[in-house]
Amino acid sequence: MHQPATIGFGPFKLDRDALRLYRDGSPVDITLRALRVLDALLERPGDLVTKDQLVARVWPRTVVTDAAVAKRVQELRSALGDDPRSPRYVATVHRRGFRFIGDVRYDVAPPDDFVGRQSALDVLGTALRQTDTGQPALVLVSGEAGIGKTRLLRRFLAQAESAGALVGSGYCAAENELQAFAPLDMALFALVTRHGQAEPRQILQQLAPSWLQHFPTLYDDNKGPLAPAAANQQMLLLELSRLLAHLASTRSVVIALEDLQWCDASSLAAIRFLLQEAGSFRVMMVLTFRPPLYLDSNGALRQFLATQLGRPGVSELELRRLSRDETLEFLNLRFDPSVATAFGDAVHERTQGLPLFMVWLKDWLTQALASEEAPNPFPLIAFPETLERLFNLQLTSLPAAALELLEAASVMGERFELQDLAVVAGIPLDRAEELCRNVLRSSYALTTAGLATPATLRFNHALVRDALYARLTIERRRTLHARFAQRLAQREAPPAQIALHHEQSGAADAAAASYLMAAHRSIAAHSYAEAFRQFEHGLELIVVVSPSPQRDHLELDLQLGLGHAAIAAIGYVNPVVRHAHERALTLSERVADPERRFAAVQGMVNYLGMRGQLIAADSWYPELFLAADACADPGARMRALMLRGEQRIFRGNLRDAYDDFQEAGRLVEEHVNDSLSWSSWARAVITVPQYLAQLELHFGRMLAARDLLLRVARLIESEQHPHAASVWHFFTAMFHLMVEDDLPALEATEQMLTITRKNGFHDLTTWGLCTLGFLQFRDGRHEDGIALIREGLVRHDSSGTVLSRSLILTILGECLTDVGNILEAGALIEEAAALVARTGEDLRLPRIHMARAAIIAKSGRRGRGASQRALLDALAASRRTGSRLDELSVLTRLAAGGSAHATTLRDLLAQFEIDRPVPVMARAIEALGATIRT
Numbered sequence: 001m002h003q004p005a006t007i008g009f010g011p012f013k014l015d016r017d018a019l020r021l022y023r024d025g026s027p028v029d030i031t032l033r034a035l036r037v038l039d040a041l042l043e044r045p046g047d048l049v050t051k052d053q054l055v056a057r058v059w060p061r062t063v064v065t066d067a068a069v070a071k072r073v074q075e076l077r078s079a080l081g082d083d084p085r086s087p088r089y090v091a092t093v094h095r096r097g098f099r100f101i102g103d104v105r106y107d108v109a110p111p112d113d114f115v116g117r118q119s120a121l122d123v124l125g126t127a128l129r130q131t132d133t134g135q136p137a138l139v140l141v142s143g144e145a146g147i148g149k150t151r152l153l154r155r156f157l158a159q160a161e162s163a164g165a166l167v168g169s170g171y172c173a174a175e176n177e178l179q180a181f182a183p184l185d186m187a188l189f190a191l192v193t194r195h196g197q198a199e200p201r202q203i204l205q206q207l208a209p210s211w212l213q214h215f216p217t218l219y220d221d222n223k224g225p226l227a228p229a230a231a232n233q234q235m236l237l238l239e240l241s242r243l244l245a246h247l248a249s250t251r252s253v254v255i256a257l258e259d260l261q262w263c264d265a266s267s268l269a270a271i272r273f274l275l276q277e278a279g280s281f282r283v284m285m286v287l288t289f290r291p292p293l294y295l296d297s298n299g300a301l302r303q304f305l306a307t308q309l310g311r312p313g314v315s316e317l318e319l320r321r322l323s324r325d326e327t328l329e330f331l332n333l334r335f336d337p338s339v340a341t342a343f344g345d346a347v348h349e350r351t352q353g354l355p356l357f358m359v360w361l362k363d364w365l366t367q368a369l370a371s372e373e374a375p376n377p378f379p380l381i382a383f384p385e386t387l388e389r390l391f392n393l394q395l396t397s398l399p400a401a402a403l404e405l406l407e408a409a410s411v412m413g414e415r416f417e418l419q420d421l422a423v424v425a426g427i428p429l430d431r432a433e434e435l436c437r438n439v440l441r442s443s444y445a446l447t448t449a450g451l452a453t454p455a456t457l458r459f460n461h462a463l464v465r466d467a468l469y470a471r472l473t474i475e476r477r478r479t480l481h482a483r484f485a486q487r488l489a490q491r492e493a494p495p496a497q498i499a500l501h502h503e504q505s506g507a508a509d510a511a512a513a514s515y516l517m518a519a520h521r522s523i524a525a526h527s528y529a530e531a532f533r534q535f536e537h538g539l540e541l542i543v544v545v546s547p548s549p550q551r552d553h554l555e556l557d558l559q560l561g562l563g564h565a566a567i568a569a570i571g572y573v574n575p576v577v578r579h580a581h582e583r584a585l586t587l588s589e590r591v592a593d594p595e596r597r598f599a600a601v602q603g604m605v606n607y608l609g610m611r612g613q614l615i616a617a618d619s620w621y622p623e624l625f626l627a628a629d630a631c632a633d634p635g636a637r638m639r640a641l642m643l644r645g646e647q648r649i650f651r652g653n654l655r656d657a658y659d660d661f662q663e664a665g666r667l668v669e670e671h672v673n674d675s676l677s678w679s680s681w682a683r684a685v686i687t688v689p690q691y692l693a694q695l696e697l698h699f700g701r702m703l704a705a706r707d708l709l710l711r712v713a714r715l716i717e718s719e720q721h722p723h724a725a726s727v728w729h730f731f732t733a734m735f736h737l738m739v740e741d742d743l744p745a746l747e748a749t750e751q752m753l754t755i756t757r758k759n760g761f762h763d764l765t766t767w768g769l770c771t772l773g774f775l776q777f778r779d780g781r782h783e784d785g786i787a788l789i790r791e792g793l794v795r796h797d798s799s800g801t802v803l804s805r806s807l808i809l810t811i812l813g814e815c816l817t818d819v820g821n822i823l824e825a826g827a828l829i830e831e832a833a834a835l836v837a838r839t840g841e842d843l844r845l846p847r848i849h850m851a852r853a854a855i856i857a858k859s860g861r862r863g864r865g866a867s868q869r870a871l872l873d874a875l876a877a878s879r880r881t882g883s884r885l886d887e888l889s890v891l892t893r894l895a896a897g898g899s900a901h902a903t904t905l906r907d908l909l910a911q912f913e914i915d916r917p918v919p920v921m922a923r924a925i926e927a928l929g930a931t932i933r934t
Contacts, residue, residue, distance in 0.1 A: 007042050009089065009102040012080065014038060019448040020440065021079065027441060030079040032418070032433050033058060034072045036455065041090065041100040050097035058455070073098060115333070116326040117152055120317050124156040124286065127315055128165065131252045131284040136313060138275060140305065141288040143319035146356030146461060149288040152319070153256055156286070165252045165284075166191060172262040173413055178518065178534055179496040180266040180527035183257045185214045188240070191247055191255075207246050208239035213525075235722065235759055236525065237273045244274065248282040260289035260301055265529040266522075268304050275308070291318075321353030330358055356461055395445060395467065402435045406445060410468035411480040411504075415458040420491075424483045481505035485514075495521060496534060509545045512538040512554055519561050528568035535562035549591065556587040556596055563603050572610050572801050581607045594630035601627050602643065609647045612802030612839030617647055638667040638684055645691060650803065652842030652881035658695045664688050686712060686724045690731040697738055700884040700912040709735060726755040726764050733771055738885055740919035746775045766795040770808050777815045786815050806832040806844045814851050822859050829855060842877065846886040849874030850893065868894070884908060885920070892924040902928055 007014045013022045019035050021028040036058040041049055051069055058072070073090065076082075082089045089102040120141075127137040143149050157167050170186030188211065192200040204212045247253050257263070257271070271285065289301065308314050322330065327348040331340035351357035395403060408425040409416050422432035436457060439446045445468075447460050459465040472480070482505035488498045499514030515538035522531035538558045545551050563580035570576070581604045588600035601624045608617040621644055628636040645660030665688045693708035709732055716725050729752035736745035753768040755761070773788030789812045796808055809832035816825035829851045836844050853870035871894050878886035891905040905928050912921060 008105040009042075009100075014042060028079050031072070031075060032437055032455070034075040034079065037069075037072050037076055041098060042104060045100045045102075045104045048093055048097050048099050054097065115330045116322045117148060117155075117319070120152055120319060121156060121159075123315055123317055124152075125159070127284055128160055128163070128252065128254065130313070131165075131254075131282050134282055136275070136281050137284045137315070138308060138311075138313060139284070139286045139315045139317060140308065141286060141317045141319065142291045143288075144290060144354075145463065146354050147319045147321065148355040149319060150258060151355070153258065153286060153288060157254065157256060160252075160254045165254045166194060166247060167254045167256070168194070169256040169258070171258040171415075172260055172264070172267070173415075174262050176497065177262045177264055178500075178515075178530055178537070179494050180264050180522050180525050180530045181214065181270065182264060182267065182494070184240075184267050184270055187255050187257060188243075189215055191253065192243075195247060203243070203246075208243040210236050210239055211243070237270050237277075238758065240270060241274060241277045244283055245281055252282040252284060254284045254286065256286040256288075258288045260287050263301060264527075265300055266525070266527040268300050272304060272307070322348075322355060322358070323353060324348045327351070327353060327358065356463070395464075395471075398439065398445070399435075402439050405432060405435050406439065407468050407472055407476075408480055409457075410459070410465045410472070411477065411501075412484055414462055414465050415456055418455045418457060420484070420487050421457075423487045424480055426483075478505045482507065485510070494518065496530075499534075499538075503541060508541040509551070509554070512541040512545070512558065515541070516554065516557055516561065519558075519565065523561070523565060528565050531565040532562065532569040535565055552587050552590050553593070553596070556584055556591060556600070559584040559587065560596070560599050560603060563607070567607075567610075572607065577607060594627060595633070595636070598624070598627035598631050598636050598640075602639065605643055605647075609643070609650075610801050610803050612805075612835070612841070614647055614651055614803075614840035618651075634667050634671050638664050638671075641667070642684060642688065642691075649691070649695070650839075650841045650843055652845070652877070652883075654695055654698055654843075654882040658692070658699075661688055661691050661695065665692065686715065686727060690728065693731065694734065694738075697735060698881075698883040698885050700888070700908075702739065703913045705735060722755050722759045723761060726752050726759070726761055729755065730764055730767060730771075737771065737774075739921075740923075742775055742778060745771070746779075749775060762795070763801075766792050768792075769795065770811060774811050774815070777818075782815070782819050786812070786819075789815065802835070802839060803841070806835045806839070806841055806848070809835070810844065810847050810851055814854065817851065817854050817858055820858070822855060825851075826855050826859075843881055843883070845877035846874045846881070846883065846890060849877060850890060853893070884911065888912070888924055889920060892920075892927045895924075895927040 007016065011024050012028070014020075014035070015022070016039060019032065019039065021030055021035060021038070037054060040054055040057045051066065054069055055064055059068075073092075077084060077087075077090055080089050084090075084092060087101060089100060091099045091101045093099055124139055127139050131137045141149055141152065153169070157169060161167050168187035168190035170183035170190075172183045176182040189200075192203050195203060200215075201212065204215070244253060257267075260268075271287070274283070275285070309316060324345070328340050328344040331344055331347065347358060395406070398406070405421065405425050405427070409421050412420060412424060418432060418436060419429060421436075422429040425432060436446060440448070440457075445460060445464055446457050448457055459468075469477075481501045485498050485501035485505060485507075488501065495514045495517035499511045499518055502508075502511035502514055515534045519531040519534035519538070522528070522534060535558050539555065539562065542551060542555055542558070545554075559580045563577055563584065566574060566577045566580060581600070584600040585604055588597040591597070601620060605617050605620045605624055608614070608620070621640075624640050624643070625637070628640040631637075641660045641664040645657045645664065648654070648657035648660060664684060668684045668688055689708045689712050693705040693712075696702070696705035696708065709728075712728050712731075716728050729748045733745045733748035733752060736742070736748065749768055749771045752764060753772060756765040756768055769788050769792035773785040773790075773792065775785070776788065777785030779785075789808065793805075793808045793812065796805060809828045813825040813828035813832065816822075816828065829848060832844065833848050833852075836842070836848065849870050853867045853874065856867040856870060871890055875887065875890045875894065878890055888905075888908055891901050891908060894901040895905045905924060909921065909924055909928070
């Protein structure tokens, strides 16, 4: 179990939060490295801590010798007065490591740190006890900057750990707002490394393999490759839920995330998901934020809070400033009562009860009262009007070298690692450590990061960092940002973090390139909102970059990525999507890169198709295939064939579409050794045979269609891939729907919806809703069925996609016709017809004409002749497309009205390949028999 904030042994006490050692209440002069060694040993008193474990804890990502470890242990023993030959505290285990052998006692920080905050601490404690009983809890802690949210949180986390909870914390920062899952990564890393029952990598590999990608330090070449990324962000969240369920199976888990006003969209989505999925998990979340910022600038956070406030298990804590009496109590606990009497009203008036002000004024008063030059300083102290002036008073009292080092640290963010600071400041590590130790001892500017990684320091408050940063000249800022960007690149830090510092250094081209890398990582994690912003920000930066071929390549990659991410994040309807594709086309003409040219043309064709501009897309196919052939990559030609084949289906050109998919299938067979290679060929391996099955069905070759679907089923069974499985269930449902075999269609649709809802597949969920609604309607559940189809239409429209909207309108119109809602049904069918006329989706025309015929027949207003004319239009449309299945449906309707089409229907039936009668054919045979009898 991780230990509380203060650990005592003999006459010593180690304050683990501030990382300071005291003997009989007086500070002990000792380096940070030696204190880290002591902290590591005290975390597991009595247990062996190996040299490798010490190095990993005290010198992360640094190669050190055994001599360096021995030197720090010797320094620690000297500070403790310990004899290695007869140790009282630190014993050496020969050639293996060290063990702390002294008796330890655990304390929590004194209560005077939390004047006016006990009630808030009680709320947190109550929520933890609720979690211990198996009821998940959420506590939202709000308050202005300096109100004491972090101090309250650290106090509570120390108490939670001492009570046996597993604690993980993370924080959001303005510089990490574009980095997906940044705060959750910190908290998750802390949880798996403190769990103690198995190696962190082992836990993640077993329960959340996709999250291993987020922790490069857990990767070990000797342990095999990392797991593949999750199929989408929903899968990533499901893995996280499974991991937390495991961690919380033996004790409560507390996740604390600070400063949610800077939270990325993916982390907010993950938090919302976990709160929905928690069920009986023993998981407690504590989230802090500043209300003015979330109200003004973070709409996603505002929406998140709106969905949580007032729910069972949710507590809200709004920290307020301290009262006058609490201010006096604060001073009385730290000074002689005369100080509180003399200065209480003045302190409260100047600070307005803001705890951060009072902590700094307390430190200032301490120094003033101890000054030999001012034995009676009370009348001489003039309180500054602003906290910034107070900060500057303290900061300028530091030695010049320490102040210069802190200024360098301010470039790195509110938290930073000592090793990085030494590199950025350009001084030896030991010198940086010495200066930071002096600052820790003599100033409130710095503190250790508590529950963060070892050798991490932080500014006591964001305002301290701001005051230091404001002191830097523009030129020095840029130099320091450039150094830090290089350091982060060496450490393989997240590209979004590197990009920010390149941007601050004035290196717009390097920043844009880093944002490009960051965006591709976000797409790999299915974090499309972050990817969209990263691509967009990269494009904003390259505006100032001088024209060059390198700039064109960079902008082209950004535009291609922006178009892809924008479709997923905001839908096709946004003008950003079209502009990105058009600009990518212009740039692709400049660069001599066939792959980028192909990607640009493919993006434009796909965009036009999804917007329902199939005729316009046709004109791009010659250019698409020229670009594909120039790539000398069979995969490019295969993708071009699939895209043209799909759009030819919608145009009703089924025979040519069949040829395209046949050739695409041959390419797949030739170039995919493993039939389930989930690489660039993955979509083709699953999708090509399913489109071929759909076309075989249209042509009446039902046995061939069924064989193709069974082949895909075997592929799906051998590789658990949720998107491929959901697509297969969709095609299977379509197969049975086209032959009006409702029961297996219903089963396939329900299985598809289970997968798509679980994994967040938006488009497939839309079609699942429409299909399920249609099936429920045919089963007699009219109201439920129509409601589901309407829901599917709303979801479809929200994507901005136009393609296939006419089909949903037609399905809804057919259902409304059957229940007698003729006016709305007629309006929907005519809207569908107008849409097809604009988009060129000729495949939809037979069904639209048949729906018109049904409306005419139902209304009885225009006579039998008008209904027959509509059916003849449907017959002509089905023959143009080559769909024998549509032709069979139309001829069945026509034959039921007379004998004129009986011979044609009989000849068509003879062309169908079947092993058993299906409903659509049974009706055709019945209609044919009735005509013959007549």
